[in-house]
Amino acid sequence: MEIQLVFAALRRHRLATILIALEIALACAVLSNACFMIANRLTMMRINSGVDESSLALLQVTGYDSNASIDLNARVVAGLRAIPNVKSVSVINAVPFGKQAGASGITTDAAGEHFGGVVDFYVGNLGSIKALGLKLVAGHFPNTDDFQPMSSYFPTDAKVLITRSLAAHLWPDVDPLGRQFWSGKFHFRVIGVIDHLAIAQPESRSSTNADWSVFAPALPGKFLSGTYLLRANQKDVPRVLSDARAAIAKIAPDVVLDRQDSQTLSELRHIYFASDRAMAGMLLGVIVALLMVTALGIVGLTSFWVQQRRRSIGIRRAVGATRVDILRYFQVENFLIVSFGIALGMLLALVLNMLLMKHYELPHLPLIYLPIGAITLWLLGQFAVLGPALHAATVPPMVATRTE
Amino acid sequence: MFAYYLELAVRSLKRNKALTLLMVLAISVGIGASMTTLTVMHLLSGDPLPGKSAELFYPQVDPDPSPGKHTEPPDIMDYRSAMDLWSAQRADRQALIVDSSLKLMAPGVNLPPLMGTMLSTTADFFPMFKVPFEYGSGWTTNEDTNHARVTVISADLNDKLFGGANSVGRTLHLGDTDTRIIGVLKPWRPSPVFYSVAGGHYANGNTAAFYSKPEDIFTPFTSGLEINAGNFQTFNCWHAPDNSGHLENSDCEWVALWVQLDSAAKVVDYRNFLTGYAEQQKKLGRFTHTDTRLRDLMQWLDYNRVLPSDVRLQTWLAFAFLAICLFNTVGLLLAKFMRRRGEIGLRRALGASRAAVFTQCLVESGIIGSIGGLGGLLLTFIGLRLVHAQPTPYADLAHLDLSMFLVTFVLAIAVSLLAGTIPAWQACRVTPSLQLKM
Numbered sequence: 001m002e003i004q005l006v007f008a009a010l011r012r013h014r015l016a017t018i019l020i021a022l023e024i025a026l027a028c029a030v031l032s033n034a035c036f037m038i039a040n041r042l043t044m045m046r047i048n049s050g051v052d053e054s055s056l057a058l059l060q061v062t063g064y065d066s067n068a069s070i071d072l073n074a075r076v077v078a079g080l081r082a083i084p085n086v087k088s089v090s091v092i093n094a095v096p097f098g099k100q101a102g103a104s105g106i107t108t109d110a111a112g113e114h115f116g117g118v119v120d121f122y123v124g125n126l127g128s129i130k131a132l133g134l135k136l137v138a139g140h141f142p143n144t145d146d147f148q149p150m151s152s153y154f155p156t157d158a159k160v161l162i163t164r165s166l167a168a169h170l171w172p173d174v175d176p177l178g179r180q181f182w183s184g185k186f187h188f189r190v191i192g193v194i195d196h197l198a199i200a201q202p203e204s205r206s207s208t209n210a211d212w213s214v215f216a217p218a219l220p221g222k223f224l225s226g227t228y229l230l231r232a233n234q235k236d237v238p239r240v241l242s243d244a245r246a247a248i249a250k251i252a253p254d255v256v257l258d259r260q261d262s263q264t265l266s267e268l269r270h271i272y273f274a275s276d277r278a279m280a281g282m283l284l285g286v287i288v289a290l291l292m293v294t295a296l297g298i299v300g301l302t303s304f305w306v307q308q309r310r311r312s313i314g315i316r317r318a319v320g321a322t323r324v325d326i327l328r329y330f331q332v333e334n335f336l337i338v339s340f341g342i343a344l345g346m347l348l349a350l351v352l353n354m355l356l357m358k359h360y361e362l363p364h365l366p367l368i369y370l371p372i373g374a375i376t377l378w379l380l381g382q383f384a385v386l387g388p389a390l391h392a393a394t395v396p397p398m399v400a401t402r403t404e
Numbered sequence: 405m406f407a408y409y410l411e412l413a414v415r416s417l418k419r420n421k422a423l424t425l426l427m428v429l430a431i432s433v434g435i436g437a438s439m440t441t442l443t444v445m446h447l448l449s450g451d452p453l454p455g456k457s458a459e460l461f462y463p464q465v466d467p468d469p470s471p472g473k474h475t476e477p478p479d480i481m482d483y484r485s486a487m488d489l490w491s492a493q494r495a496d497r498q499a500l501i502v503d504s505s506l507k508l509m510a511p512g513v514n515l516p517p518l519m520g521t522m523l524s525t526t527a528d529f530f531p532m533f534k535v536p537f538e539y540g541s542g543w544t545t546n547e548d549t550n551h552a553r554v555t556v557i558s559a560d561l562n563d564k565l566f567g568g569a570n571s572v573g574r575t576l577h578l579g580d581t582d583t584r585i586i587g588v589l590k591p592w593r594p595s596p597v598f599y600s601v602a603g604g605h606y607a608n609g610n611t612a613a614f615y616s617k618p619e620d621i622f623t624p625f626t627s628g629l630e631i632n633a634g635n636f637q638t639f640n641c642w643h644a645p646d647n648s649g650h651l652e653n654s655d656c657e658w659v660a661l662w663v664q665l666d667s668a669a670k671v672v673d674y675r676n677f678l679t680g681y682a683e684q685q686k687k688l689g690r691f692t693h694t695d696t697r698l699r700d701l702m703q704w705l706d707y708n709r710v711l712p713s714d715v716r717l718q719t720w721l722a723f724a725f726l727a728i729c730l731f732n733t734v735g736l737l738l739a740k741f742m743r744r745r746g747e748i749g750l751r752r753a754l755g756a757s758r759a760a761v762f763t764q765c766l767v768e769s770g771i772i773g774s775i776g777g778l779g780g781l782l783l784t785f786i787g788l789r790l791v792h793a794q795p796t797p798y799a800d801l802a803h804l805d806l807s808m809f810l811v812t813f814v815l816a817i818a819v820s821l822l823a824g825t826i827p828a829w830q831a832c833r834v835t836p837s838l839q840l841k842m
Contacts, residue, residue, distance in 0.1 A: 015830060016738045023731035030724045037717075062519050063507030065580075066634060066649075113471070152648055184644045204608055223648070249516075256507055256519045274795035275612070279714055286721055289433060290728055296426050297732035303423075304739035360609060360713050 006333045013305070020301055021341040024377055027294050028345025029352045032373035034283045036353075036365050041280045044203065045273045047210060049096040050163070050196030052133035052231075053265040055087075057241040058095050059228045061248060063256035069225035072252060076228055077220075079251030083243045085236040090127035090229045091220040094120070096198040097268040099261055101227075102153060103199070104183045106214075108170060116170050116181060119212040120199035121154055124229075125220050129161075131231040132197075134215065137164060139177045139192035142217040146191075150223045154186045154216055161192040161215040169212065188214065201272075226255075237264050291380055298384035302330060306392040313392055314399030323393040330389035331382060338381035342374045349373065405760075406767070413768035416744075423740070424772065427733045431776025431823070434729030435816055436783025437722040443784065443808045444791055445719045447801050448615060449711045452594045456534060457701040459496075461663050461671065463489060465682050466693040468642045468657070474693045478657045479602035479708075480639040485685070486659035490526070494677050495663035496670070497528040500625045502659050503600055506632045508621065509577040510565045520561065520620035522578070523600075524628025530556070530587075532664050533599060538562075540572035540587035548624045553631075556587035556622040576621070581631045583623065592618060595801050596710050598701060599662060602639060604708025612712045615798035674698060712796075726819070733776075733823045737769050741831040752836035765828035766821075773820010781812050 080089040094101035102121035167176035202210040232240040353365035417424040466477035509517040530542035596614035634649035638656040645654035678696040685691040791802040
């Protein structure tokens with residue numbers, strides 16, 4: 001009976017009801033998709049790089065004569081090792097969240113017909129595996145004599161480590177150890193599988209292949225120089241890096257320090273995801289503003305209706321309705337409007353998600369986000385209506401006898 | 405009569421200050437958010453060379469013989485194809501382009517050497533892309549053919565090295581080579597750096613880097629290749645180069661070509677020329693694919709999807725937000741006018757026409773819309789300040805230009821009318837008799 005009463009009243013305010021329901025529908029659609037996008041960004045930002053970021057710093061120099069790089073490597077490594085608290089200095093071509101280096105397409109046959117995807121090649125010297133802290137899950141790490149000199153970007157014939165996800169992609173359900181792959185004239189044989197090693201720019205490819213990396217052992221030289229990995233105790237890392245940045249001018253006065261890329265790995269990660277943080281912040285801001293506008297809209301509209309219906313409320317009170325009945329009435333009314341909005345909003349959320357999927361690299365909206373949006377809006381509606389409804393409940397039965 | 409309506413409206417709005425403020429705020433925030441994002445989108449997706457872009461074309465051929473699907477020719481050319489097309493001189497103007505970075509130092513300036521970005525290009529680059537000069541000028545084809553050691557430097561670099569003074573004639577040490585500065589650019593910030601856009605469809609929507617600053621130094625193509633020999637990066641290779649960094653004879657794509665074609669007939673001719681070239685190269689056994697493209701500047705930017713996907717997403721989000729604010733305001737105004745049914749009915753009974761009631765209500769909602777619009781404009785300025793503080797390469801580009809200023813006004817008026825019309829229309833349909841039965 002109560003519900004019929006509510007429906008009868010809402011029919012008299014058809015347009016305003018539809019408008020507020022549409023507002024809620026749109027809010028529901030934007031809310032679920034925005035929450036999903038925030039979750040996506042946060043997942044991306046939490047990507048497991050597979051290396052001991054907190055103990056590592058990178059020092060990058062450029063502007064030297066590449067023919068002098070063997071001498072440069074020796075000088076820099078020795079010079080940086082002399083810095084207090086440095087545990088190890090190794091030579092590597094790139095690190096996760098640093099500059100892109102060594103991205104290449106690979107094939108699982110020598111003729112180059114079976115394309116395996118684009119992967120990141122990390123090339124490093126003997127100490128770099130231990131410095132990175134790579135976790136082996138199968139096979140073994142390269143021996144000392146597996147580190148060979150390079151005459152190009154990669155060693156020509158290397159025994160390599162690949163990540164578990166790359167192994168699963170290239171050889172599903174088969175033991176990857178001992179398998180071979182090629183990149184043009186370069187040949188690689190898998191000797192070990194590592195847990196994780198994120199590509200240098202994880203957002204540059206789709207999230208499924210953000211962990212498709214290869215680690216190739218090599219000796220420092222003309223093609224492996226200028227990028228140095230420093231390892232120290234977590235608390236010493238910032239200090240070690242600033243000492244190293246200062247020392248490089250004395251160690252190698254002829255090089256140019258790449259200040260932007262010479263950072264601790266934690267800082268490199270922080271910088272790499274800056275735009276995602278900004279975007280997540282903006283999405284959160286939109287959600288908050290949107291919920292506030294919706295809540296205030298409900299407060300405003302209900303206040304009007306309460307004022308407008310003072311007489312009818314008074315009459316209902318006079319004929320026996322309790323304060324709780326009046327309160328309930330407005331709560332039920334709000335619940336109905338919001339529910340109507342949510343029903344429409346869920347459909348709209350899915351349509352919006354399909355549009356987003358078409359134009360942006362966004363996966364399907366998991367259905368769990370629909371009830372999240374719905375429950376948030378129900379709670380918001382009940383919260384917003386409480387003030388005006390309580391106010392309505394205080395209308396005395398006396399009002400019924402007055403003429404306005 | 406209008407003044408009277410205005411007075412009535414102000415009185416009505418004052419009666420419920422909190423609600424009026426709420427409606428004004430909702431419209432302001434909605435307009436502020438959508439105009440901020442729309443302005444950023446407008447700045448990033450605009451024509452970087454208005455009036456000229458339709459004459460500039462980006463030829464593409466496919467030198468890559470490897471099997472597999474070739475739906476589009478690669479974004480950049482190999483050295484030989486680029487040189488062949490350039491040497492043919494079939495266009496009104498043409499510029500070869502290669503990007504690299506190198507160490508630079510100015511003798512007599514007390515600064516440590518620094519890394520700079522160098523664009524190696526041909527003489528036509530400057531007139532073709534309307535590059536503005538502060539001092540001196542670009543070079544001529546003579547310098548191109550003579551491998552002259554001359555450079556043009558950016559305003560930024562000139563400020564950094566020479567404190568903004570006229571540095572024409574001074575020496576700049578590039579790598580191991582002494583070059584003579586012959587020109588200094590005015591501050592030049594094309595948005596995006598259209599001439600080096602490539603590979604956008606592999607960027608996964610993260611195309612913000614296309615909006616970075618142009619290069620620090622510009623050298624003749626022939627000289628640049630010698631000065632920085634061994635330090636050139638590839639876009640893509642179908643065979644790893646034997647001598648990395650030295651790419652002239654490699655199987656790599658790394659040289660871009662832009663051409664200027666002044667008439668439609670010339671565009672057709674050039675298209676035929678490109679097709680002919682690809683056919684000829686196939687006969688020679690160098691190409692296996694004869695697909696060619698000749699996109700104009702804007703088509704090339706579109707093809708590369710230069711507008712960062714985050715920017716588009718933000719714009720959609722802001723407009724959804726504006727729609728929510730609008731629904732909110734319309735709903736509230738409607739409720740407000742309906743509450744005054746009695747009053748309106750009385751006025752109608754006393755002889756006020758529907759039009760009069762409609763106008764009166766529209767004035768009231770118009771006031772809310774206008775104040776909201778002004779608030780929105782203010783918030784747009786604040787919003788653009790916030791964009792300035794963002795960690796993106798295009799942050800410094802954000803500003804409100806005249807056209808977007810006007811769009812904000814039009815949007816504000818449109819929004820306020822939209823918000824006002826429905827409630828006013830409902831209000832004026834109140835029948836006089838019904839409301840007097842009390």
